[in-house]
Each structure stands twice: as C-alpha cells, then as structure tokens.
Amino acid sequence: MIRAGIVGGAGYIGGELLRMLLGHPEVEVVAATSTRLSGRRVDGTHPNLRGLTDLSYVAPEQLPECDVLFFTASSLDDPAGRAGLAARGKVVFDLSADLRLKDPALYRRHYGREHPAPELLADAVSGLPELHREHLRTADLVSVPGCMASASILALNPLAAADLIESRVTVDGRVGSSGSGASAGEMNLHSERSNVLRVFAPLGHRHQAEISQATGLDARMTATGVDAVRGVQVVVRATARPGVTEAAIRAAYRAAYAREPFVRVIAQKRGNYRFPEPKLLLGSNYCDVGFAYDAASRELLVIGALDNLVKGGAGNAVQSMNIRMGWDERTALGFPGLHPI
Amino acid sequence: MIRAGIVGGAGYIGGELLRMLLGHPEVEVVAATSTRLSGRRVDGTHPNLRGLTDLSYVAPEQLPECDVLFFTASSLDDPAGRAGLAARGKVVFDLSADLRLKDPALYRRHYGREHPAPELLADAVSGLPELHREHLRTADLVSVPGCMASASILALNPLAAADLIESRVTVDGRVGSSGSGASAGEMNLHSERSNVLRVFAPLGHRHQAEISQATGLDARMTATGVDAVRGVQVVVRATARPGVTEAAIRAAYRAAYAREPFVRVIAQKRGNYRFPEPKLLLGSNYCDVGFAYDAASRELLVIGALDNLVKGGAGNAVQSMNIRMGWDERTALGFPGLHPI
Amino acid sequence: MIRAGIVGGAGYIGGELLRMLLGHPEVEVVAATSTRLSGRRVDGTHPNLRGLTDLSYVAPEQLPECDVLFFTASSLDDPAGRAGLAARGKVVFDLSADLRLKDPALYRRHYGREHPAPELLADAVSGLPELHREHLRTADLVSVPGCMASASILALNPLAAADLIESRVTVDGRVGSSGSGASAGEMNLHSERSNVLRVFAPLGHRHQAEISQATGLDARMTATGVDAVRGVQVVVRATARPGVTEAAIRAAYRAAYAREPFVRVIAQKRGNYRFPEPKLLLGSNYCDVGFAYDAASRELLVIGALDNLVKGGAGNAVQSMNIRMGWDERTALGFPGLHPI
Amino acid sequence: MIRAGIVGGAGYIGGELLRMLLGHPEVEVVAATSTRLSGRRVDGTHPNLRGLTDLSYVAPEQLPECDVLFFTASSLDDPAGRAGLAARGKVVFDLSADLRLKDPALYRRHYGREHPAPELLADAVSGLPELHREHLRTADLVSVPGCMASASILALNPLAAADLIESRVTVDGRVGSSGSGASAGEMNLHSERSNVLRVFAPLGHRHQAEISQATGLDARMTATGVDAVRGVQVVVRATARPGVTEAAIRAAYRAAYAREPFVRVIAQKRGNYRFPEPKLLLGSNYCDVGFAYDAASRELLVIGALDNLVKGGAGNAVQSMNIRMGWDERTALGFPGLHPI
Amino acid sequence: MLKEACPECTGDVSVAPEVELNEIVECAECMAELEIVSREPLIIALAPETEEDWGE
Amino acid sequence: MLKEACPECTGDVSVAPEVELNEIVECAECMAELEIVSREPLIIALAPETEEDWGE
C-alpha cells in the first residue's frame, strides 16, 4: 500500500479522487486537506462516500509525508507554500491549470499575468496517458490537462499525427456545471443555471492553447454551459486534406486507440447513440471519440465526450498514477457508466 | 393609469410583478427598489424584460408616492422603516410571510420570535381572491399567502367548507428552486440542487399553519425540493366522512370554482395529464386542483398545482389588485401556460 | 372576426397555433383537423388549453371554408388532397418544409425525391417578417421557414446584407425534443432522450439550404439535440471581412432591428445572460441575436435563439398573418417569456 | 466460473444485469435473450457496454443450460413456455411481479386476473437479502420485490418488527421514467414526460400489497413520476406508538442495519443531503433510509431511496445470487454512486 | 469466432461459425447491418438499407 | 480512535486520541457538531447551535 494525500480534498475533483482512491487496492488515503473544513468529515461534503470512510479533512500545514500527492486547485498565488506542500509528496499530480502550458508567454496571454514559478514547467509531464504513457512511467511531476482540452486532444490527435487534416479547427465545447467547481458563484444558482445554453466563452477559451500545444493544430474554441452537472462534449469542425478517405480516418483512429483501455471510437450508422454522448460516461474513465465525414466537401466533424471530473480530471490522474507505479492501468477505474440515464 | 411601486424589485417575486405590471393597461410602474442594485437597470436582473422597459432600481428611500405598493420581502426587522415605506402607498400588497398568520402566538411558534408589529395583523386581508374576494374590494392592506399554502387551501377548502372530510390531512408539498428566492445559498448551487428530491422540511413546514388557519383543518405538512425552477404541487391525503360519494366531492369543487377565472378542476380518467401538473402552469395564474377517491376505504387524494411565482405569489397579488381597483380580474393575467414544456 | 382553420391541429405546432389564435381578438378558430383524433376535444391533446375552449377536432374532409388556413404538416404525399384542402382557405400559411426551398433541385438533394408540386413554389412567400414584410402584406401563400433556419437567418442576414462577413459560415444548431413533433419514435423516449447531447445531424442539416437561400452565404450546418423540450440556439462561426470593426457589426444589427418588434440584439459584457438564451424565450415570439468579435483574428461568433414552436414556427405564422391582415403585428404575441425558468 | 443466462436481456433490467454480471469475477454470461432483437449485439441497446462484450442476443428457444437464470419480464402469459425456459436454469431469479405476492387472491385483486401458475408461489423466496438472507442461501427460485416496495420495506421493517409504529402508514413513492421500462408508450415521450410531477397512481399502487405482506403494516400508497431517468424515493408517514422516543427509533435502525453492506441510515441535522437522496445512488446498490420524528405529536416521517434498476431490481438479484452461491455479498456491487450529479 | 472486414468501415466483424446464410450480423464499430451472402467462403455485404431517420 | 456516544443520536463518534480541548468533531450518524469539553475523561457535548436554515 502506498500513501496518498490530496491537497484541496473538499472540491469536486477532490471528491472524485477520494472516491477512486478509496476503492483502489494499492492505495491508502492518509490525508485530504481543506482550509475551510479542517476537522470536518469528508463525507459531509461528499455524501456518496458515507459508509466508506471515517476520514476528516486536515489543514494543509498538517499534511503528512506521502508517496503520491494530488493538488486539486491552483497554488500559484503562494509559490513558497506550494513548494512546501509539494515537498511532502514523492510524486505530485497537479490537476490545476498551473503547469499545463509549457510556454510562460502562452500562460501570460491566457491567464493575464506572469507565471510565478516557470521553473516548474520543464519537469511537468502531461497526465494524458494516451499521448505520454512512456514519460509517465518515470515522472515525478504530472500536470493533468483541462477537461475540454483532454476530450479535444484525444479526438484530434490521431488525425493531426497522421497529417489528415488542415491546421485550422474550430472547437465547440459543452460542459456541465461541475466544471465550475464547488465554489461557483451566484450565476451558478440552480434557478439561473438550469436549462441554460450559456455561451460563456464565445471566442478564445483557454483550453484552445492546450489543444494547440498538444496537437500542433490551430484550434479556435468556443464554450457553452449546458444543463448538466457532469459531462463534456466537444464538437470540432475540421477540413480533411485533399484525397483523404473515410477509411483513412477510421484507420488512424483504430491505430491510435485499438489498445487503449479508455478510448472508444464511436461513429455508428444506426442506433440511438451514434456519436460520443457524455451522459453515458458519467462516473466512467472513458473518453469516447467519433467523427462524420463528407468526402466531397472534405468537411469533417469530430466529436469527443468524457466526464469532466473523471477522464477530464481525477481519472486521468489516477490512470497516470497507475502507470507511474507500474500497476494495471485500469485499477480502480472499472466503472463503465450507466444506461439508461 | 394608477402608479405602482415595488419594494424589493430585484427578487424573483419582484421580477414577476414587473412582468405583469408592465403588461397591465391600467398601471404604470413608477419605481422598483433595490438596496443592492440601486441605479442598475431592472432588465439586468430580469433579462426577460429586455426591450420592454428602461426602468432602473431606486434605493428604498427614493420610493415616490404610489397608488399601489408591493412589498416582496420581509420588512419586520425594521418596523419603523416598513411603516415609512408603507405610508407611500395607498394600498399595500405584502407578499412576505409577515402578516399571513393572524395569531401572534402562531407566528411565535413558527418563526421563533415575537411578532414585531402585531398591530398590523388585524387589518391585513388575505390575498386569496377565491376565499376573500369581497374583503379585497375595499382592503388597503393585503397579505398574499405562501405558495404551497395557496395550492393547498384552494385544493382543500371546498371539501372543508362542505364538511366532506375529516379534520386531519397530510400535505406533501413539492417545490422548485425559485421558491428559495434569488439570494439562496450554496446548497442551491446547480451542481447540488439539480436532480434532487430534497426533503427539506420533513415535518411541520410553516405553511401548514396557514392551511389550518384558512380551512379549519388539522394539516400536517412535509416539503420536498424537486428539480424544477418554478412550480408547486401539493399532494394531500384526506379521509372522507362516512357516506361521502365521488359525486359529492365533484359537486363541491364545481360549486366552488365554476365561476372562478383561475381555478380549474382536473381529475380525468384518461390522457397524459389527468391530475394537476405544475409544468403546464409556468407563467400562468391558474391553480389547478384535482382528486382521486376510493369510496370503499374513504381514502381521498387531493392534488393542487400552480406556479409559485404567479398564482403562488405575484399573480395572486395582481389579481387582488384588479379586484381592489374594480377592474376585470383577469387583466394582465391572460397567459394560459405552455404545452409541450 | 376572421375565420381560421388549422390542418393538423393535434401536433405541437397545431397546439401553439391554437394557443395564440384563441387569444387573438380578431380571429375565430372554426376548425382544427386531426385524422387520428377526429371528434376528440383539442384540450385532450393540449392540456394547457383546458378551460379556454370547447373545440373538438374534425376530420380533414370536414374542414369548412376559412379566411386563413394553417397547414402544420407536410401534405406533399397527396398533392390533390392538399389542393382540395388549400382551396378552403383564402390565405394559406404552410408551416411544413414543403415550400421552403425555391429550387426544386435543392429540394431533391435535401429531401431525396422530386418535388411533387413544384408549381406551388413560385407563389410562396417566406413567412419571415423581418426579411419579407412587404411581400407578406399581399401574399396568399406563405411558407414559414424552419426553426433553426429562422434563428440563423435572423442572426446572419444583417451581416450578409452589409457584406461584413465572408461567405463560408458554420452553423451549430441545438434544439429541444419538441422539434421532433408529437409523433416522435422510441429514440425520443424520456429515458433515452433525457440528458443527451445528441449530434443527430453531424453534417449537412437540411436547414443549411434555407439559410444559404435567404442570406446568400455558404452555410454548413451541424445539429445537436439537447435536454430541453423547447428552444433553439444557433452558434455560428463566421469570418469578418478585413477591416470590419465591432462597431460596424453592432451598427448593422441596430440598423436591421431597431424597429423590429420581435428581434432583440443581446451582446452584453456583464450579467448572467450575455448572449441569446433560449430558455428565456419559451412561449415568446422573440428571436434574440448576439455576437462576439475578435478584430485581431477576425473571428466572429454569432448567436441566435428562439422558441422553435413560436418564433420558429407558429409565432412567425401568426405574425405573418397579422401583417397580411393589416393588424398590429404584435397582436396575440405579447407574452415576453419568463425568468427565472 | 458459473454460467448465467438472462431472459429478456434487451430491457432496462436486462441491461443492468449485463453490466453487473460482465464485471463479476465468478460469472460468465452465456446468453441474453431477446425476441425482437435476436442476433443483434447487446451493446446496440446498452451502449454503456460498448467495448466490454461482443455478446449478441439469442432467441429464447436458443437459451442454453445455465447455472443461474434471470427472468426480467413477466412470463405468466405463457406458463408452459416459462416452465421450459426455467428448466434450463438451476437457480432462477425472477425480477418480474409474477411471484411477489404469496396469496393468489391478492394477485387477483391487484392484477385483475387469476394467477396462472399459483403452484410456483410457495417455493419463491423473496430476493430482499436484508429480510431473507438465510432462506436465500438455499433458494432455487427467487422473486425480487418491486423497486418502490424494496425501498419502503427496508425503510419500515425495522420499525414494524420492533412494534414502534401503528399499523396504518401512507407511502408516497416518486420514480423516474426508467421504472416504466424500455418499451414505454407515447406518454413517456421526452416532450411529455419531462418536467412532470405525474401522479400516475393516486391511490392503491400495487406495491402497497408487497409492503403490507413483508412488514405486516397496513400500507396505502400513492406514486408520482418525476423528471428523472433513474431513482426511487419513498416518503412514508407513520405514527409512533405512545412513548416511543427518537433514540428508540435510531436504535431499531442501527440494530437492523449496522452490519448490512447495502443499507445506510441517513438522518442528519446538517448538510445538503440530510435524508436519503436517490440521485446520489445512481448505479449503486445502496438503499438509504432515514427518518424525522416529532415526539410530541408522534408524527414520524420515514424516507427511503435507491436506484430502481439496481437495489430496486438487478442489484438485489445479484446480491441474492452472491448469497446463494456463497460468495462475498458485495461482489460486482462495489460502485458507491456519484457526487456531484 | 470468424473475423471478417466490414464493407462499410473495414472494422473487424465477429461471425459465429454456425452462422446461417442470409443472417444479419452487426459491425461493432459502425453498427452497419451486414448480411451473410455466402458461408464458404464467408462473404458479408451491407444489408439492404433500412434507412433509420434520426432527424429532429 | 476513541469511541464516544453522540449526545444527539447515541451513535458512535470516533475521536482521534490527539484531539484538543474545544475542538469540534462531527457525528457520522447525525452530523451533529460536537465539542470536546473534556479530554480526560473524554466528554463531548453538542456544540452551540449554529442553526443552518434549510428551508425554501
């Protein structure tokens, strides 16, 4: 059993980490921190864990030494504090946006300030196993990509890598309210947030920089909040290069994902669920990707879906940990999702 | 044109009052107050009113003289302030819970403190036209009942008045999130409040005192928050007195409501909508009531439904105003509700 | 009072026509046909109309002479039958897709068969008042555009007319389940259709031909079914021509819609509802349009929203009828929509 | 590995059985039957299973010999056919309502016809492990109770067994649309079934007979369809016997469930989830039970919640199978449910 | 299980050895309906289109 | 972990041995807030009511 700690355990990502790690046969959760709720039971905030644990939050300064440590929220406002906490973990998984962009200039453009700890950027390995599995086997600092970025990268990368599409792609991301975290404001009140199709990022959503960095494509991203709690879907418009056939596109996906445990290619001609549908993935670590192609016009629609808190966050972190520790990658990630739902 | 003012215009009840009064041919809205948003446009908070008005909120102390004045929130914490504001309106419609219970002892039991202005209670006429139409014609102070109370009273009163049921009834109220108002807390975040069946008042909900006061019955009330923004449904279990027939129950409802413009009796044997269904009433001033009866066991189920912000609040106030002013009762209340929805 | 008839009164569009026409001071509904439900009360299928009408459906062959006649479903399978029915109305409003595309070749491409009555196409005036008001004043055959087409055309046309954008635009339509009508199949069962982000038309949705026809643009359209009953939102990606400023875009919208009673331009920098949001429009005849623009990249996002059954169908028909009859265009279309919802 | 078969694998209960059995380390699914879909892949109907199995449905007559056999739908219309199928399984788990009521007279009253195979009733053991664990260890025919019945029985039985409450209880059941199965009719179309509070069984719901049979109480049941796909909540009004204290009630629950792996007692004074909430249980095999008590009036509210397809159906069957086979009862039932959701 | 390439998407289609002539099988990858048009050698072809409308 | 009975619901409350005086712990069963009012002997009491409104 290795010892795991969670910094920021009371948030939504923290809750999912707890759910998965409590069910992990190789891991003991030794601490989850919360500044606000130190001393309170974790099942007070995560009621699905009632009966599974007697753990209570500890204050960050009480964090013990850990084998693996998960950071769930940005800690850049206090780089020294972060360094102190990070030193208590042999391997650190960072789920915040802090270390996702390799280039500090990109960070500046998208986050509106200088990166306070650029020295961390070089060491951080991206926690997307499908692209970085080999690096993850030895990484001591892992930065998990954003939820819509993960879906987009997994949907686009096989095509980009095989040079089947032109560079410019437009990404239309749709995301549920849990994407805003547990501390969202008045605009996320149920009466305001229900039933919305809220175009909250009309142009230039931050995740587009992550997509471009990972795939080399020129991504332009819009994001809409939809009336769901969990779930991300990205609908991407791309243009195939001249001569590209549907068979070539399928072949690229098949080559990329035939042996991946958590990516399925969903592009069917019949049935109620022909393309990736996030509702089928709630609680699961799958990212489903699919496409539709019109060879005549070379219009290509690429679709990705996942649960933002699982494959879009905590699940990617646990999968990365499994890789890092040399365990079966699927450990504690077996839940396949539900239907009907 | 008479001059209307709204104290607390930025809340959900305030928004519905604005919607209805802006469409009222006899009424000019001269002011809506907001402490927090004084100087801001009302359509900033009530986006459905964009294009309909250029009104901005004023601070309460700027409230001008009005013919009719609507109070939307409790003002008992500052009885002197309330008196000052109330003096600016010739007729006052109070939508808060302040004046609903006639007996200060009941107020104490249900609200946990002494009533700060018991002298107001005697003059307040209940803003439920179906029971108090005649008094409303001359009332200068009207207290609109609670949303679940209105539905329950309208569903039960014909049976109670005709002495068809035993005194003890149990009321199961279901209500959407707008029932908590625009300033609800973290527990009403979309991610927490979505998909709930939240038994927030297992026993003794406050509205049971209003129901008992109006009908003379011994009501016991439970309330559950459901995943809707608007809408109230009450499901009431009663026991018919020996010998009561289904025909007698129907007759009592028919007698009570045949000429009421805003109460429909819905108890059908076929179709998708056999009993009162709040979703059909969104935005409308109807209260639908219905029942099912098993003569053998004398079990009687009584059902009521309405939109908490309309017939459960602002609509009752506007209907009461129409009566008080001698206008057609239905003025500005013509929207019938939607299907499908 | 003029006499109105509805062919196909039992569908969702038929229900909305009934709701609006029953509230129209100049119109008497003399008949609503249904083959399946002939003899049944209309409020059996449209429960929101209970208490408002005692009308029952008649079989199509019983349709009396009418001043205005609304066709709600395709009648091309039986052109002779259609002609017979149409002859009973002096002015015909066709809400089906039958007459929307002027060019029979386009019809063939998008509907997969020869147009059975191409002779009708020339006379049909498009029931989109903002573009065709003058023609509508004298039209005897009006073809109401598709719901997502209407939203897209109203969002794009001011920019296309002023030549502010390049021709190629991509349209991402989102639509609720009522868009499939009351006779949808098993794939629209609640357990299957709830919570979906169903990309049901990945490329080449039929409405793109209508958009191109009306605006002259080269539109490429994708459509997603979302978990709503009513409501359409279109999110359009366009590229501004070199040198175009945000001010020029705003000016184009303002010029086009300043005097339009049912189009609002919604593009705000603050608040919870910065862009067109369909939930605010349920039951209302507004089409809200908005945009976001990045002058540096010339990326332009254009957004439109409406209620598919109202401004996207029955409301456009009633507005067109008001124009045709010389009445105030807003008659019977006064409901502004709700908030919160 | 034992061999399992599912008769009626294409329904919602069949899908959940497949999900759980495919993840069960001791079980191999050898066949799932479907009359309608024989030869089709099971993941065509159950898309959450894509990637997990290549199984296709077989016609019932192709059902091979099995160690355990699950019947998901009523087979009473063809008792001989049923007998033939049942003979292919050493142990049969029947999830239909066929064998739930021990007394054929009760069956007649609630199902409106003579029981066609009363000889089966005596042998059927109720598949509710908390009440019948010892019998299940040797049972060869198991009848799984109804979803709302299970929740009610688990919520009430500790109080009934300890004689803490009076006999008459009223049960208010709330259930999502999956409770109607995959073959529901037009009244379950998304546009009709969304947003409902549909009182579909105002008095005398069939499950009340099951509750009375199991607990000895006189249960009266109402049922409401709510806008959820999965989930059952029962809210029960009972009256405590004179002198009963809250401590006694808690003690009864604790005694009954302290060692039960799948029942939790949820009755808290603080937090967002104080009482059993079905949304937290989606996909999980928990039944949460809770209560609120007013000693002065002896009013007692008892609340139960579960996922109708899991603990309310397929999960109870799998748990019963685990007991019957001598395995750890929790095998394949480890998913705890999600938050937020 | 025999494997054959789907004529629609070239994905692997699993066919039981005891499959009958004219039986319909489905491709797991694209869910196309495929007909067994010959058993030996095994030949599968797209089944006659029963176009399912999925529009709204 | 020390076990003590919750004064609200009599459920078992787990208390860490290193708990401090006046620290607040929660009862898992009823989620009451409990204060450590004495360490030796261990005595827990209901914390002063911070009544949370849960109404609508």
Ligand SMILES: NC(=O)c1ccc[n+]([C@@H]2O[C@H](COP(=O)([O-])OP(=O)(O)OC[C@H]3O[C@@H](n4cnc5c(N)ncnc54)[C@H](OP(=O)(O)O)[C@@H]3O)[C@@H](O)[C@H]2O)c1
């Ligand atoms: N939500 C998603 O879908 C998602 C998906 C992928 C990645 N992420 C990323 O994961 C991170 C956490 O997201 P979340 O949804 O779990 O957020 P959350 O629910 O708001 O929780 C964040 C937690 O971290 C702590 N925290 C918040 N701000 C902090 C700060 N400035 N300094 C220290 N602690 C802070 C808080 O804990 P205390 O106050 O209790 O200490 C809080 O419980 C974010 O960086 C987000 O970008 C989120």
Ligand SMILES: NC(=O)c1ccc[n+]([C@@H]2O[C@H](COP(=O)([O-])OP(=O)(O)OC[C@H]3O[C@@H](n4cnc5c(N)ncnc54)[C@H](OP(=O)(O)O)[C@@H]3O)[C@@H](O)[C@H]2O)c1
């Ligand atoms: N929501 C319903 O379904 C419903 C139905 C029937 C009756 N009611 C009753 O109507 C009243 C208003 O409900 P609501 O839903 O509109 O609430 P809301 O959305 O919270 O709005 C209340 C408004 O009143 C003002 N306000 C709030 N608290 C105040 C206080 N202590 N003193 C002075 N002003 C205060 C606030 O305005 P500023 O801060 O902007 O000044 C706020 O905008 C409540 O008393 C409620 O019981 C509500």
Ligand SMILES: NC(=O)c1ccc[n+]([C@@H]2O[C@H](COP(=O)([O-])OP(=O)(O)OC[C@H]3O[C@@H](n4cnc5c(N)ncnc54)[C@H](OP(=O)(O)O)[C@@H]3O)[C@@H](O)[C@H]2O)c1
């Ligand atoms: N739903 C929308 O959002 C929307 C928006 C704009 C335009 N439209 C167009 O409006 C039309 C009606 O849509 P809807 O949603 O109201 O559909 P619907 O709910 O399915 O109703 C159509 C009605 O027309 C009749 N009908 C259906 N098929 C017919 C046929 N082949 N021949 C004769 N009558 C037939 C049926 O009546 P009986 O069987 O009772 O006779 C049915 O009640 C469609 O053409 C649609 O494209 C729909």
Ligand SMILES: NC(=O)c1ccc[n+]([C@@H]2O[C@H](COP(=O)([O-])OP(=O)(O)OC[C@H]3O[C@@H](n4cnc5c(N)ncnc54)[C@H](OP(=O)(O)O)[C@@H]3O)[C@@H](O)[C@H]2O)c1
């Ligand atoms: N849904 C729930 O919440 C729930 C919970 C507990 C228990 N149950 C019980 O479980 C049973 C199945 O429920 P479900 O929700 O899975 O229903 P469902 O989705 O409608 O599926 C039933 C399946 O059984 C087959 N079937 C249906 N009627 C049949 C008949 N008369 N004869 C033979 N086969 C028939 C059908 O298969 P083919 O046509 O493909 O052969 C169908 O796929 C019901 O008896 C129900 O009372 C349901």
Ligand SMILES: [Zn+2]
């Ligand atoms: Zn294929």
Ligand SMILES: [Zn+2]
């Ligand atoms: Zn306790």
